[in-house]
Amino acid sequence: MILVRNLLLPLNGSKCVWVLSAFLLLTACTPKVRVLRAPGSKAPSETETPTKKEDTVEKPDEEEAVDVNQIALLLPFELDKANPHAPSAADIKRSALALDFYQGFKLGLDALSAQGANFKVNVLDTRDDVGENTRIAKLAEVQDAALVVGPVYPKEIQVFGFNAQLDQALQISPLAATMPSEFNLSNLVTLTAPLPVHVRALAAHIADQYRQGDAVILYRTPDEASRQLLAPLKREIGRLKNGSIQVVEVEDEAGLESRVHLAGKNLLVLASTNKYEISPILEQLRRLQEELSYDIRLFGHPNWSKLAFDAEDGLAAFKTRITTSYYIDNGASDVRRFDQQYRSEFGLAPTEFAYKGYDAAYYFGSLLVKYGADYRSHLEETGYDGLHNVFKWEYNPAWGYVNNAISILQYSGGGFRPVN
The missing domain is CATH 3.40.50.2300 (Response regulator)
Structure with a gap:
């Protein structure tokens, strides 16, 4: 000492x-x-x-x-x-x-x-x-x-x-x-x-990716991280592109399957940071994309960068994106x-x-x-x-x-x- x-x-x-x-x-x-x-x-x-x-x-x-x-x-x-x-x-x-x-x-x-x-x-x-x-x-x-x-x-x-x-x-x-x-x-x-800055950036990015015929889907889970991000995100997306982007919310497997579009992209936001909540939802998304040919584009919570994902989770196939206020390029x-x-x-x-x-x-x-x-x-x-x-x-x-x-x-x- x-x-x-x-x-x-x-x-x-x-x-x-x-x-x-x-x-x-x-x-x-x-x-x-x-x-x-x-x-x-x-x-x-x-x-x-x-x-x-x-x-x-x-x-x-x-x-x-x-x-x-x-x-x-x-x-x-x-x-x-x-x-x-x-x-x-x-x-x-x-x-x-x-x-x-x-x-x-x-x-x-x-x-x-x-x-x-x-x-x-x-x-x-x-x-x-x-x-x-x-x-x-x-x-x-x-x-x-x-x-x-x-x-x-x-x-x-x-x-x-x-x-x-x-x-x-x-x-x-x-x-x-x-x-x-x-x-x-x-x-x-x-x-x-802070989180509101992430919300604005994510909303702008989703609006930029959106095209007519796409679906914007917010998957609600009961954890606090999901509640804190999704409610303001829905309001922010609603302000963009003259309010032309329709946002729907789902909270279970049946709700998701009734809302996905076969024609166009499905821009889905999953804001949970609980891996036990995330894993079964990812499994359903893989089935929708791999077996039923739905185009899923996934957006997660900023803290996903700290979670342990592997190839079986399928994040790469969904072109999963998150917002961040920092990044270390080790190279x-x-x-x-x-x-x-x-x-x-x-x-x-x-x-x-x-x-x-x-x-x-x-x-x-x-x-x-x-x-x-x-x-x-x-x-x-x-x-x-x-x-x-x-x-x-x-x-x-x-x-x-x-x-x-x-x-x-x-x-x-x-x-x-x-x-x-």
Whole structure:
């Protein structure tokens, strides 16, 4: 286990300075986390331990610190619940999301620092606790920051934003897919496109695929994911093409067989995320297509990308498509480069959250470097196509900036891939 507290590094040249107020866990099953030293720093490079006294803090020169971009990074390490002497598997699992995002974020700022940028990052443990978020919202590390990244959980986002009352700094919601209208924070930036954005994109895609004589069928199942997506999707499709697309709903095998068209395509939306609900429906769709020659085009829930499908499910034959707000192309050179760097520095493969951390750091760090305190006014005009995310913003004065970048994936070769 490594203890890193109040570590300040001299700002000679281009550097990224990290000030951590949390313990970073280190066990055999987790990546090694080093004390982050700026290039060229005269500070000792060895790892600090709980038994070693902290070195004398070398404070940055005021004149040198003028161009340093200050960032507050708020993540739920929940290290107050961990055993500081012998972290358990549960302790490691609890902190994994925060640690992965933090490590990706670090590499994103490292890339900018190598190009000449200066950053000071205060890392704060939100503990997944409303009271702790209320407390840290008033800290100087937050109030003086040009950019605040986090908290990540919905219950923390609103209480932190209400108490922080940030003026110019943006508050980045890096992971939550909650509709930002639930928070009503005008300076909030929602990176993960919420469900209504997916609904609009899916409706537009279905309308684009639709031709006269086709059938649009919504297959209702009792689970919540299906209810949340299908009702707004029906309304949205009804608004398109001057209301000429007729949408029908079914909820069982008999209803489906009475509604499919032999002439034309059957554009069928199945929004369940319960594999036990999905499997028998797929079996019926295979029979309709293979034995009775119906043309079935299937559209699923965005979370289908995380479900385990195989060749027997028949998704490829239905040209199954889903919407997504992110995609990792493992064959891309920049992705392979990041993967190699992450493995070299931390000793294991990056997760989805590490990619998200890198993209957030590189995008917003670049804006800070280019525009300084005025970066907020350039957000809408500055898109981003990163390792994992694409950013395209829509602004609402009541709830801030929402990422509207949605892609369409089609199932082929054992997985979902972008439609060309």
